[in-house]
Amino acid sequence: MDAGVRIALEDVSYSFGKGALEKQILFDIGTRIQGGEIVILTGPSGSGKTTLLTLIGALRAAQTGSVRVLGQELLSAKEKSLIKVRRKIGYIFQSHNLLDSLTISQNVQMALQLGDVKGRNDKQRVAAVLQRVGLAEHEHKFPAELSGGQKQRAGIARALVNRPQIVLADEPTASLDKQSGRAVVELIQDLAREDGSAVILVTHDNRILDVADRILHLEDGHMKSLSEVVSEGTSRMLNLLEKHDPNAANYLAAFSFALARIAYADGKVSDSERDEMRRILHEVAKLEAAEVDFIMEMSMMQRRAKAGIDNRINNPAFDNERAEHFIDSLYAIAQADGVASSEELIEIESIAAEFGLTPNASSEPGSALDTNQRRDN
Amino acid sequence: MFGSIPLGWLQLKAQKLRLVAAIMGITFAVILIFVQLEFREALFVSAVRYHTAMDYDLAMLSPKTDFMVSSKQFPRGRLYQTLGFDGVESATAVYMRLVSWRNPVDPSNARNILAIGFDPSEPGFERLLSAEQLEAIKIPDQVIFDRRGRDEYGPVRGLLDAGQLVSAEINDRRVTISSMYEVGTSFGLDGGVITSDLNFLRLLPTRAKSAIDFGLIKLEPGQDAEEVQARIREAIPGDVRLLTRQEFMDLEVQYWNKTTPIGYIFAFGAVMGLIVGLIIVYQILFADVQDHLKEYATLKAMGYTHGYLRNVVLQEAIILAVLGFLPGMGIAHLVFSRGADATRLPLEMSAQSAVGVFVLTVAMCAGSGMMALRKLRAVDPAEVF
Numbered sequence: 010m011d012a013g014v015r016i017a018l019e020d021v022s023y024s025f026g027k028g029a030l031e032k033q034i035l036f037d038i039g040t041r042i043q044g045g046e047i048v049i050l051t052g053p054s055g056s057g058k059t060t061l062l063t064l065i066g067a068l069r070a071a072q073t074g075s076v077r078v079l080g081q082e083l084l085s086a087k088e089k090s091l092i093k094v095r096r097k098i099g100y101i102f103q104s105h106n107l108l109d110s111l112t113i114s115q116n117v118q119m120a121l122q123l124g125d126v127k128g129r130n131d132k133q134r135v136a137a138v139l140q141r142v143g144l145a146e147h148e149h150k151f152p153a154e155l156s157g158g159q160k161q162r163a164g165i166a167r168a169l170v171n172r173p174q175i176v177l178a179d180e181p182t183a184s185l186d187k188q189s190g191r192a193v194v195e196l197i198q199d200l201a202r203e204d205g206s207a208v209i210l211v212t213h214d215n216r217i218l219d220v221a222d223r224i225l226h227l228e229d230g231h232m233k234s235l236s237e238v239v240s241e242g243t244s245r246m247l248n249l250l251e252k253h254d255p256n257a258a259n260y261l262a263a264f265s266f267a268l269a270r271i272a273y274a275d276g277k278v279s280d281s282e283r284d285e286m287r288r289i290l291h292e293v294a295k296l297e298a299a300e301v302d303f304i305m306e307m308s309m310m311q312r313r314a315k316a317g318i319d320n321r322i323n324n325p326a327f328d329n330e331r332a333e334h335f336i337d338s339l340y341a342i343a344q345a346d347g348v349a350s351s352e353e354l355i356e357i358e359s360i361a362a363e364f365g366l367t368p369n370a371s372s373e374p375g376s377a378l379d380t381n382q383r384r385d386n
Numbered sequence: 387m388f389g390s391i392p393l394g395w396l397q398l399k400a401q402k403l404r405l406v407a408a409i410m411g412i413t414f415a416v417i418l419i420f421v422q423l424e425f426r427e428a429l430f431v432s433a434v435r436y437h438t439a440m441d442y443d444l445a446m447l448s449p450k451t452d453f454m455v456s457s458k459q460f461p462r463g464r465l466y467q468t469l470g471f472d473g474v475e476s477a478t479a480v481y482m483r484l485v486s487w488r489n490p491v492d493p494s495n496a497r498n499i500l501a502i503g504f505d506p507s508e509p510g511f512e513r514l515l516s517a518e519q520l521e522a523i524k525i526p527d528q529v530i531f532d533r534r535g536r537d538e539y540g541p542v543r544g545l546l547d548a549g550q551l552v553s554a555e556i557n558d559r560r561v562t563i564s565s566m567y568e569v570g571t572s573f574g575l576d577g578g579v580i581t582s583d584l585n586f587l588r589l590l591p592t593r594a595k596s597a598i599d600f601g602l603i604k605l606e607p608g609q610d611a612e613e614v615q616a617r618i619r620e621a622i623p624g625d626v627r628l629l630t631r632q633e634f635m636d637l638e639v640q641y642w643n644k645t646t647p648i649g650y651i652f653a654f655g656a657v658m659g660l661i662v663g664l665i666i667v668y669q670i671l672f673a674d675v676q677d678h679l680k681e682y683a684t685l686k687a688m689g690y691t692h693g694y695l696r697n698v699v700l701q702e703a704i705i706l707a708v709l710g711f712l713p714g715m716g717i718a719h720l721v722f723s724r725g726a727d728a729t730r731l732p733l734e735m736s737a738q739s740a741v742g743v744f745v746l747t748v749a750m751c752a753g754s755g756m757m758a759l760r761k762l763r764a765v766d767p768a769e770v771f
Contacts, residue, residue: 110400
C-alpha cells in the first residue's frame with residue numbers, strides 16, 4: 010500500500026443474518042482513499058452506506074474481501090485490533106452524540122485521553138481545538154446549553170482533537186438548518202485539509218456535495234458511477250416533468266435548445282455574459298431561479314459537446330475504445346428502423362468528422378452484428 | 387490507563403433527583419441491615435449476661451435445660467461429687483426460677499422476675515455482688531435488685547438511690563431490698579433479684595434444697611478446664627451435663643438462635659434489607675446504564691473498551707455504596723442509642739459491625755452493578771451510525 014493511501018477496500022461484501030435469513034448488504038466494493046481527500050458517500054437509505062462506514066471505522070469486522078485501514082487489515086479482525094484502529098479515527102455523528110453529563114471540554118478530553126500523546130499539554134490542546142471550532146467561550150458549558158450547530162462543532166472538536174488520519178462523518182448536517190449545516194461541512198473541510206486527514210462523509214444532503222473531491226454512490230449494496238447516478242436521477246425527474254406539466258417541459262426544452270445554439274454559438278461565454286443571461290431569463294422569461302439553473306445546465310451539456318469538437322486533438326472524453334463504441338452505436342442506431350438511409354450515413358460521417366473520430370472506412374457501414382464483429386477483431 | 391475524567395461520578399451527579407433517590411434507598415437498606423444485625427447481636431450478648439457475669443470454670447446443669455430462665459433441676463449431690471476430683475477448688479449450688487414480683491408502689495401490678503439463690507459463703511458471684519451485699523443476703527428476706535431491670539418493676543432504683551429501703555412482695559412474701567447489682571435485660575428476662583439459697587427457698591417453699599438448677603465449679607489455678615471436664619464426665623453418670631464456660635454460653639446462644647424463631651427472624655430481616663438494597667441499586671444502575679446506552683456505544687466507537695465501561699458502572703456502584711452507607715450508619719447509630727434506652731438491650735454499634743455492614747453494602751452495590759452490566763454487553767458500537 011502506498012504511503013498516502015489511508016483506506017483500501019477490495020471486493021468487500023457484507024451480509025447480515027445467517028442461513029435462510031442471510032441478507033447481503035454490500036457487493037464487491039473496492040476503492041482507495043488518500044490522505045487529504047474528502048470523499049462523500051451517498052445513496053438512498055438501505056443502500057449499505059452506513060454498513061460500509063462501520064466497516065471502514067472498525068466498528069465491525071469485515072467478512073470477505075479486504076479492508077485495510079491505516080495499514081491494518083480488518084478482515085475477521087479481533088476486537089482488540091479493531092479498538093486500536095478506532096482510536097486513530099475521528100468520528101462525527103449524526104446527532105453529535107456528546108456525553109450529556111460532561112462539559113464541552115470534558116467531552117473533548119474523553120477523546121484526548123485515548124490518544125497516543127497524553128498528559129502535560131492536554132488542557133492547551135482542548136482549548137486550542139475548541140478555539141478552532143469557535144467554541145472557546147463555551148468550554149465549561151454542558152451540551153444541553155448549546156445550539157444544535159454548536160453541539161455539532163463540539164462533536165467535531167472531539168473527533169479532531171487527536172489529529173486523526175481518518176475522519177468519518179455520518180450525516181453531520183442531518184439535524185442542522187441549511188446555514189449551520191453548510192458551516193459545519195466547511196469546518197470539517199478546512200480542518201481535514203489542515204491536518205491532511207482522509208475524510209469520508211455520508212450524506213443525503215445534496216447541498217453539501219460540492220465539498221467532495223470524489224463522490225461514491227451506493228445503491229442496493231453496489232457501487233455506481235456518478236454518471237449513472239446523475240443520468241438516472243435527471244431522466245427520472247424529466248420524465249416526471251413530462252408527465253405532469255408537459256407545457257413547462259416543452260418551454261424549458263425550447264429555451265435550452267435555443268440557448269445552446271445562440272448564446273454558445275461562438276463558443277465564448279464570459280461570466281458577466283452568463284450573469285446577464287440569468288437576469289434576462291429570470292426577468293423577461295419569468296422563470297424561477299431553479300428553472301434558470303436547469304436551462305443553463307442543459308444548454309451547457311450541449312455546449313460541452315461543441316467544446317469537445319473544438320478541442321478534438323486532446324479530447325479526454327474519447328479514448329480509443331469509447332470512440333469505437335460511439336461510432337458503432339451511431340451506425341446501429343441508424344439501422345434501428347431496418348434500413349440505414351443515405352441521409353443518416355452522411356450525418357454520421359459528419360458527426361464523426363466534427364468530433365475528430367474516423368469511422369472505419371474500410372468496412373461498409375453494416376448491421377449492429379457486423380460492428381460487434383469488427384470490434385472483436 | 388484511563389482516568390482523569392471520573393465519568394461514573396459525573397453521570398451520577400448529572401441526575402440529582404435520581405442520585406438522591408438512590409442514596410435514600412441505600413440508606414434505608416443500610417439502616418435495615420444495621421438494625422437487624424445489631425438486634426440479633428444484642429440478643430446473643432444479652433442472653434449470656436449472667437453466664438458472663440458469674441465466676442466459674444465449669445458449669446453443671448440438667449440435660450433437660452435448654453436456656454437459663456427455664457432451667458430444670460438436678461440432684462445437688464452430683465455437684466458435690468465433683469469436689470472429689472483433683473483440680474476442683476469449689477462447687478457452688480445455684481437456684482434459679484422466675485417468681486412473681488409486685489410493684490412496690492403499685493402492688494396490683496405483678497410481673498415475673500428472675501430469682502437467683504446461692505450460698506453466699508461460696509464463690510461465684512463476686513463480680514456481681516460486693517462483700518457487704520454477700521453479707522446482707524444472709525439476713526432473712528433480703529434480696530439484691532438488678533438496677534438495669536425494666537422500669538415496670540417500679541421505681542426501685544430511684545428509691546434506693548435516694549437512700550430509702552424498698553420493700554416489695556415476691557411470691558406473696560415480703561422482702562427487703564437494700565442495694566442493687568448490675569446485669570441488664572435480655573429477650574427472655576426483664577430483671578432479676580439475687581439472694582441467698584435460704585431466702586430463695588423461703589420464696590419457693592415447695593422447692594427441695596437438694597434439687598438445684600446450676601452448679602458453678604471453680605478449678606484450682608493452672609488447671610485445664612477441658613481436661614478436668616473430661617475426667618469428671620467419665621466418672622459421673624449422664625444425668626447431668628458438664629460444660630465449660632464457652633459451651634455454657636454457646637448452649638444459650640444456640641437456643642435463641644436456632645430453637646426460637648427470633649434469631650432467624652433477625653437474620654431474615656438483615657437479608658431482606660440486603661435484598662431491598664440490591665433491588666434499589668440495581669434499578670438505579672440499570673436505569674442509568676439504559677439512559678446512557680447511546681453514549682456508551684459512542685465511547686466504544688471512539689475506542690473505549692468494555693472494561694472501561696464496566697469500571698464506570700462499578701465506580702457508580704461504589705460511590706452509591708459510600709454515599710448511602712454514611713447517613714445509614716448515622717441514623718442507625720441514633721436508633722441504637724434511643725433503642726438502648728428503651729429496651730435496656732446492649733445496642734451498640736461496634737467498629738467491627740460498622741466495617742462488616744460497609745463491606746456488605748459495597749458488595750450489595752457492586753453485585754447490583756454486575757447485574758446491570760449485562761445490559762452493557764449488548765452495546766454495539768456499530769449502532770451509533
